[in-house]
Amino acid sequence: MIHEISDLTLRRFPKYIYILRSMQRKGQEYTSASELSRFLDIHHTQIRKDLALTGVRGIPKRGHRVDSLLRACIEFLDWDNLTDACLVGVGNMGSALLNYEGFAQSGLQIVAAFDSDPEKIDKRINNIKVYPIEKLKDVIGILEVKIAILTTPAKNSQKLTNEMVAAGIQGIWNFTPKKLVVPENVVVENMDIYPALAALLGKVRNVNTINPNGPVEFDQE
């Protein structure tokens, strides 16, 4: 039987991998869906169902071997095979992501970056070359990159998206708050970190404010 893997299933597996890696580092030999459930916000029956998708079978009364379950989860997401990506916009966020060493163990490899700043062009960041933004289409075409990480300022980001899609990009990891318009066959994952930061800071300030009514006052007529 062949199944399509749902979006929500794909999103849960990195969580299993994270917990299993930690158990492996600690030298833990066995685990179970119930134990994994205690560390995550996922019900154990859901975890059991997900783990069954990997084909790995538990051992009665002992559960799953941590190492073989971890291996099966990584294979399930195909994270051993790196997918090439490019990064567009080498500002603060872009530089941080270029220097981030955690993608390799999650199936992603950034092979090219783009910027419009002459100071940055032809430099290498973490050994990744920064190309001029004018070469976006050519480089994406030559390298046959299918994934783009978007970390540009708002200006031109739709225009750049159109160019990327025309060049063959099929998936965009959008770190900007901008709404991107793409054809139906192109996948966009939005990943804007600032709303969470604003909510966190706003709420903590609210708790601490001297004014018992909240941190921000304003007049409304």
Place this chain on the structure above:
Amino acid sequence: MIHEISDLTLRRFPKYIYILRSMQRKGQEYTSASELSRFLDIHHTQIRKDLALTGVRGIPKRGHRVDSLLRACIEFLDWDNLTDACLVGVGNMGSALLNYEGFAQSGLQIVAAFDSDPEKIDKRINNIKVYPIEKLKDVIGILEVKIAILTTPAKNSQKLTNEMVAAGIQGIWNFTPKKLVVPENVVVENMDIYPALAALLGKVRNVNTINPNGPVEFDQE
């Protein structure tokens, strides 16, 4: 009249700031709720309502001045006043966040980091000192830090959370997939980037797979 600012309102303002900053860089003088709406996934009536909270008034037929609206939005979130934070766990993600230069313009300043690795302790990353994890409580207490960014491996993260809360932490930005148990007066914002990456890679591979039924096969009996 004094209003409590809702969580969703707090989350929308960083998006306005991002677009307005971009307009300001381009030298654009005026904008409107309708124009902002075209760049964001937010209805213009919602934007109009939000912007009214800042107290800034538009000019009939011209809309809002970009610079004064930007200023009002930054003041609304109080992003001019930096809130101190500490970072717990100087791995790949932790290092990337310590080196990230984008927080300062969003109200956050990391003033201390913690790790258990002797190689990292007492080093400085982007001028932020790494303290031994054993000093977590003391340093948080002395510096009166209220916000913690959690970037540890799964192991011990609940134990560390308990210590942080006991030391006075009121808000945790959780970059791990782990479910954190905290008292009611402590705010947790979860920010796990890997589920989005797994979904993006999974879906793009799905489009590209030679097998028309999907990228992952498995037997289920």
